[in-house]
Amino acid sequence: MQPNLKKHQATRRITFLSAAVNILLGVAKILVGWIVGSAALVADGIHSFSDLVTDGFVLAASHYGHQGPDHDHHYGHGRIETLATLFLGSVLIFVAGGIAWSSLQRLFSAAVIPPPGAWAILLTALALLSKEWLFHLTLRVARRIGSKMLEANAWHHRSDVLSTGVVMVALVGSQFGATWIDTVAAVIVGLMVGKVGWDLLWESGRELVDTALPVATQEAMRQVAKSVSGVEGIHDLRTRQSAGHTMLDLHVVVSPRISVSEGHEIGNEVSRRLRNAFPALTDLTFHIDPEDDAGEGDPSRFPGLPLRPEVEAALARRWTALDVWPEIREMELHYLEGAVTVVICLDEQSSFDSDAVIRRLEACARDIDWLSHVEVRRLAGAPYVPATG
Numbered sequence: 001m002q003p004n005l006k007k008h009q010a011t012r013r014i015t016f017l018s019a020a021v022n023i024l025l026g027v028a029k030i031l032v033g034w035i036v037g038s039a040a041l042v043a044d045g046i047h048s049f050s051d052l053v054t055d056g057f058v059l060a061a062s063h064y065g066h067q068g069p070d071h072d073h074h075y076g077h078g079r080i081e082t083l084a085t086l087f088l089g090s091v092l093i094f095v096a097g098g099i100a101w102s103s104l105q106r107l108f109s110a111a112v113i114p115p116p117g118a119w120a121i122l123l124t125a126l127a128l129l130s131k132e133w134l135f136h137l138t139l140r141v142a143r144r145i146g147s148k149m150l151e152a153n154a155w156h157h158r159s160d161v162l163s164t165g166v167v168m169v170a171l172v173g174s175q176f177g178a179t180w181i182d183t184v185a186a187v188i189v190g191l192m193v194g195k196v197g198w199d200l201l202w203e204s205g206r207e208l209v210d211t212a213l214p215v216a217t218q219e220a221m222r223q224v225a226k227s228v229s230g231v232e233g234i235h236d237l238r239t240r241q242s243a244g245h246t247m248l249d250l251h252v253v254v255s256p257r258i259s260v261s262e263g264h265e266i267g268n269e270v271s272r273r274l275r276n277a278f279p280a281l282t283d284l285t286f287h288i289d290p291e292d293d294a295g296e297g298d299p300s301r302f303p304g305l306p307l308r309p310e311v312e313a314a315l316a317r318r319w320t321a322l323d324v325w326p327e328i329r330e331m332e333l334h335y336l337e338g339a340v341t342v343v344i345c346l347d348e349q350s351s352f353d354s355d356a357v358i359r360r361l362e363a364c365a366r367d368i369d370w371l372s373h374v375e376v377r378r379l380a381g382a383p384y385v386p387a388t389g
Contacts, residue, residue: 014141019055022048025127036120047193089200096194100187121171128164131157210240224277230266235294247283256290263288305370318364324352329379339372348378
């Protein structure tokens with residue numbers, strides 16, 4: 001079985017278990033709270049149902065993460081989950097406000113709150129133990145499969161333990177006559193529900209505006225990329241997130257005189273090491289640079305240099321009359337520092353002096369403003385044939 005499929009199935013199993021526990025606890029708390037007249041217990045029951053939202057997000061993230069992009073969603077479906085998170089976070093804040101408002105009205109109206117009784121206290125104790133058990137079980141599965149998302153959900157269970165503890169104190173206080181504690185506890189639980197909603201809104205909002213990863217994480221990525229042999233620098237590193245996944249763009253600076261294929265393979269190795277070091281990285285785009293042009297802006301917005309057909313045509317008009325022309329095998333072009341360096345490859349048997357050839361060629365092309373300089377090297381092979389067109 002593939003590792004991603006195993007991880008997906010393990011996540012589904014533990015999350016369905018979590019959802020089942022939250023449904024049972026939510027129904028039991030609301031019913032018992034309504035029967036005994038405990039606003040705090042009813043509020044905690046609503047809190048248990050709000051945990052289903054988080055469980056749903058975990059299931060959705062696992063589902064969409066398991067699926068690949070399709071023909072009209074090239075970057076996957078993560079933004080759908082983000083939009084749903086915004087909506088559900090807003091609903092949770094609305095529910096939290098309703099809980100707090102009704103509880104405060106109850107407090108100021110001096111309504112009589114009867115003692116909750118032993119069954120309500122026993123149910124709350126059972127809920128507290130259940131959520132603590134769920135926390136340890138979920139955390140163990142998360143660490144076994146290496147899921148940060150599931151680990152976060154485990155800690156959410158631990159926060160539920162704390163809120164249920166608040167309700168326990170309220171119920172015990174009400175049982176001994178301090179009925180106002182129940183109302184205060186209901187307000188506190190309402191605020192906890194509101195915080196869950198706010199956190200969902202905040203995190204999903206950050207995703208929608210493409211907030212970058214923390215600076216420390218970006219620097220760690222930069223160091224991993226720079227550790228690859230042949231990498232001379234990294235710049236324009238950009239990150240963003242979607243549904244727990246990370247997307248990365250970066251420019252990799254390599255030696256200007258290596259082959260295109262070597263430069264590309266260096267970039268491939270950078271990609272491999274980054275993916276191994278950062279498992280959440282699902283989309284990576286690298287650009288190979290022959291020089292560090294950080295801070296110079298998008299080159300497509302500025303006038304460019306002539307490409308090979310135009311370069312060869314311009315040089316041919318100036319050099320074909322020279323006696324060295326027939327012995328030119330190849331012509332290499334290097335686009336560096338805003339100009340073109342031309343490397344002339346002469347036949348190795350040529351009797352021409354390299355320095356003299358350079359002086360003559362540069363003298364004949366002195367009027368070309370994009371020409372940086374001419375270099376000569378010698379190769380064995382057939383004479384050079386310039387491109388046509």
